[in-house]
Amino acid sequence: MMSRARALFSLGRSPRGAGWIVQRVSAWWEARLPRRDQLTLNQRNLYILPTRAGWSFALVFTVLLLASINEQVNLGYALSFLLGGASMAALYQTHGNLHGVNLRLLTLRSVHAGQVLRVGITLSNQHRKLGRYGLRITAGPKAPEGTTEGPGSPQHAELSPGSDCTVEVDVATHQRGWLTLPRITIDTCFPLGLFRAWAYWLPQTRVLIWPALDAQAPALPHEHRVVSSEQSHRATSVSSDMPEGLRDYRRGDPQRWIAWKKSSHALASGTGLVSREPAQGHSPDLWLDFDQSPGMSGLDAEARLSRLASWLIQAEQQASSQGPIYGLRLPGVSLSCGAGPHHLRHCLDTLATWTPSGPDQKRRQEAA
Numbered sequence: 001m002m003s004r005a006r007a008l009f010s011l012g013r014s015p016r017g018a019g020w021i022v023q024r025v026s027a028w029w030e031a032r033l034p035r036r037d038q039l040t041l042n043q044r045n046l047y048i049l050p051t052r053a054g055w056s057f058a059l060v061f062t063v064l065l066l067a068s069i070n071e072q073v074n075l076g077y078a079l080s081f082l083l084g085g086a087s088m089a090a091l092y093q094t095h096g097n098l099h100g101v102n103l104r105l106l107t108l109r110s111v112h113a114g115q116v117l118r119v120g121i122t123l124s125n126q127h128r129k130l131g132r133y134g135l136r137i138t139a140g141p142k143a144p145e146g147t148t149e150g151p152g153s154p155q156h157a158e159l160s161p162g163s164d165c166t167v168e169v170d171v172a173t174h175q176r177g178w179l180t181l182p183r184i185t186i187d188t189c190f191p192l193g194l195f196r197a198w199a200y201w202l203p204q205t206r207v208l209i210w211p212a213l214d215a216q217a218p219a220l221p222h223e224h225r226v227v228s229s230e231q232s233h234r235a236t237s238v239s240s241d242m243p244e245g246l247r248d249y250r251r252g253d254p255q256r257w258i259a260w261k262k263s264s265h266a267l268a269s270g271t272g273l274v275s276r277e278p279a280q281g282h283s284p285d286l287w288l289d290f291d292q293s294p295g296m297s298g299l300d301a302e303a304r305l306s307r308l309a310s311w312l313i314q315a316e317q318q319a320s321s322q323g324p325i326y327g328l329r330l331p332g333v334s335l336s337c338g339a340g341p342h343h344l345r346h347c348l349d350t351l352a353t354w355t356p357s358g359p360d361q362k363r364r365q366e367a368a
Contacts, residue, residue, distance in 0.1 A: 035204040054194035113212040125159035132159040134190035139169040140182035217310035249273035
């Protein structure tokens with residue numbers, strides 16, 4: 001029993017043991033917090049404790065009060081009670097500076113792994129007469145003292161009576177897939193810095209993180225373009241009187257490609273829209289294949305996904321300038337060719353949520 005107690009005592013004294021204890025307490029605390037996208041601060045979710053300056057102030061106050069009692073100095077009594085009353089007023093003001101503040105999560109936008117995710121938060125002051133000053137909002141673990149940008153850096157805000165404001169906090173992204181937002185902390189030391197009031201908030205909404213971009217990605221594999229049977233059928237389905245350089249509209253074609261005059265006649269005759277294309281004929285579709293595209297050999301699954309993500313962005317840029325439309329092929333998944341922001345997002349979302357099978361999945365689990 002004594003040896004076990006000594007081991008626990010030494011674990012608590014060691015830096016690694018102290019960090020482990022802090023993590024366990026933090027995990028236990030977060031498990032008690034419900035996840036929600038909107039939070040109103042009240043006495044049930046607000047906490048307050050003295051700061052270092054507050055503890056020093058309490059020590060000075062105690063010494064002054066004991067000296068006044070021992071020496072029977074009336075001015076010492078007056079100064080002690082004056083300082084004690086000021087500290088109690090600061091305690092009330094610091095707690096009330098957060099009470100009634102409403103936090104609401106804004107819409108999240110997907111980013112690539114390794115990029116900083118900007119989380120927008122709207123703060124509302126529901127009090128019509130009192131302002132809220134010296135507020136700090138932090139997402140996740142706090143950054144080192146003095147850091148003003150990046151994940152963990154505090155964002156400052158002040159609210160006039162009955163006003164709103166929006167702040168953006170940075171969250172680090174390390175891997176693709178669904179990201180659950182870390183704990184968000186809002187705190188204040190206003191007005192005297194003797195006490196710190198804070199609250200924890202766990203947002204419910206998750207955001208999809210796309211694969212990291214490959215900085216070494218080569219140019220698009222143009223030699224891997226193929227003409228699908230569906231595209232050939234569409235090319236031959238144009239009526240014989242259609243001029244060269246026109247074809248049937250395909251989903252994903254930009255609006256500027258549409259030949260509106262020809263389309264109006266086509267719609268009047270019961271057919272669909274008509275799009276323009278180069279006079280020498282239609283550009284073949286571009287297929288980005290997880291296994292077959294050139295430049296994929298020697299890469300693991302995550303590296304291939306990163307390269308495909310970079311190629312998709314390049315393909316969308318080419319498609320917006322009347323380039324070929326593009327499709328995506330993954331083991332077990334095939335997305336038809338298209339273009340446009342919605343098609344690009346669909347492809348990137350598929351890359352983010354795709355799960356490899358077999359040896360790749362085993363290696364990924366071991367790495368995790």
